[in-house]
Amino acid sequence: MIPVFDGHNDLLLRLLEAPERRETIWLTGEGKGQLDLPRMQAGGFAGGFFAIYLPSPASHDDADLMAQMENPPYALPLPDAIPFSDALAPAIAAAGHMLWMERAAKGAFRICRTGAEVRAALKEGVIAGIMHMEGAEAIDESLDTLHVFHAMGLRSLGPVWSRPTLFGHGVPFAYPSSPDTGPGLTDAGKRLVKECNALKVMIDLSHLNEKGFDDVAALSDAPLVATHSNVHALCASSRNLTDRQLDMIRESRGMVGLNYAVGFLTETGIKDPACGWAPMLRHLDYLIERLGEDHVGLGSDFDGAEIPAVLGDVAGLQGLVEAMQAHGYGEALVRKIAHENWCSLIERTLGA
Numbered sequence: 001m002i003p004v005f006d007g008h009n010d011l012l013l014r015l016l017e018a019p020e021r022r023e024t025i026w027l028t029g030e031g032k033g034q035l036d037l038p039r040m041q042a043g044g045f046a047g048g049f050f051a052i053y054l055p056s057p058a059s060h061d062d063a064d065l066m067a068q069m070e071n072p073p074y075a076l077p078l079p080d081a082i083p084f085s086d087a088l089a090p091a092i093a094a095a096g097h098m099l100w101m102e103r104a105a106k107g108a109f110r111i112c113r114t115g116a117e118v119r120a121a122l123k124e125g126v127i128a129g130i131m132h133m134e135g136a137e138a139i140d141e142s143l144d145t146l147h148v149f150h151a152m153g154l155r156s157l158g159p160v161w162s163r164p165t166l167f168g169h170g171v172p173f174a175y176p177s178s179p180d181t182g183p184g185l186t187d188a189g190k191r192l193v194k195e196c197n198a199l200k201v202m203i204d205l206s207h208l209n210e211k212g213f214d215d216v217a218a219l220s221d222a223p224l225v226a227t228h229s230n231v232h233a234l235c236a237s238s239r240n241l242t243d244r245q246l247d248m249i250r251e252s253r254g255m256v257g258l259n260y261a262v263g264f265l266t267e268t269g270i271k272d273p274a275c276g277w278a279p280m281l282r283h284l285d286y287l288i289e290r291l292g293e294d295h296v297g298l299g300s301d302f303d304g305a306e307i308p309a310v311l312g313d314v315a316g317l318q319g320l321v322e323a324m325q326a327h328g329y330g331e332a333l334v335r336k337i338a339h340e341n342w343c344s345l346i347e348r349t350l351g352a
Helices: 011-017 019-028 037-043 062-068 084-104 115-124 144-152 187-199 210-219 243-251 278-291 314-326 331-350
Strands: 004-009 045-052 109-111 127-134 154-158 255-258 296-298
Touching: 004 127, 004 255, 004 296, 004 314, 004 331, 011 019, 011 045, 011 084, 019 037, 019 084, 037 045, 037 127, 037 314, 045 084, 045 115, 084 109, 084 127, 084 144, 115 127, 115 331, 127 144, 144 154, 144 187, 187 210, 210 243, 243 255, 243 278, 255 278, 255 331, 278 296, 278 314, 296 331, 314 331
Parallel strands: 004 045, 045 127, 109 127, 127 154, 255 296
Antiparallel strands: none
């Protein structure tokens, strides 16, 4: 099998929502979701970014809104911001679940904090986990809790998950729509970027609006990274990246991870799980042409999105590898997309 390193997953949310079942969710699987330890091992999942993500308040019906994405065009209202006082405890709990995962896996899973640690885990056949925060609601304006989470192992952070935060504004779920949907980073957001640079915490641009993207590009001394985003020219979702943004990522020696969510893949924006491999390969072709083959990877959004049925779940990753090979990608390019580009990017951002 060719090992696959993944730019984004939401397994921690499943643990956060059902902590009483975390042993079966993680260690043995329960026939639900898209990720668990046995299926990761079966599919050649070598590691990835594990997101601390907080669900929207109960008053905001995510399921109802996501159902509206079945029939483009759509423009879904964004949830209200989550106050820091409400965000901190569940975010700490999610981080705690990831620390527990490492202990419970008894050597099969390891939290990594540097590029060298990721490389070592892959060499040893241990699944490498990088702690990520998707939406910085649990970071206070003084940034003190950023240092606390960093001490826990946090090495990647997205200032927003579409909802506004103290730090910036995200894109709504809209099709067709430009990602230019609001103002840029706040003053606190600009301080956050600089402090993340100082701590070698990677800044994730997925979900951030265009003006915020530009502010990060102007301020950051690190490569620009979108862990789970696709091509706006092929699917005109506000969540996807324009050619101008892709060019800026290339110039920074950054990275884009292909998002498997069908609503961000299909040309019509329709969530069609029967779409097969073709939309994924079209986006990969475009990303390779625009960014170069050293700056493209995979960013599944497992456990956070509806994905092509032909892939199914994490156990089907070698099917994607085979689809890339059948599409004409040579062995060297497949290995770059599958894991080598992420390893190199992590070394450039987190340190060797």
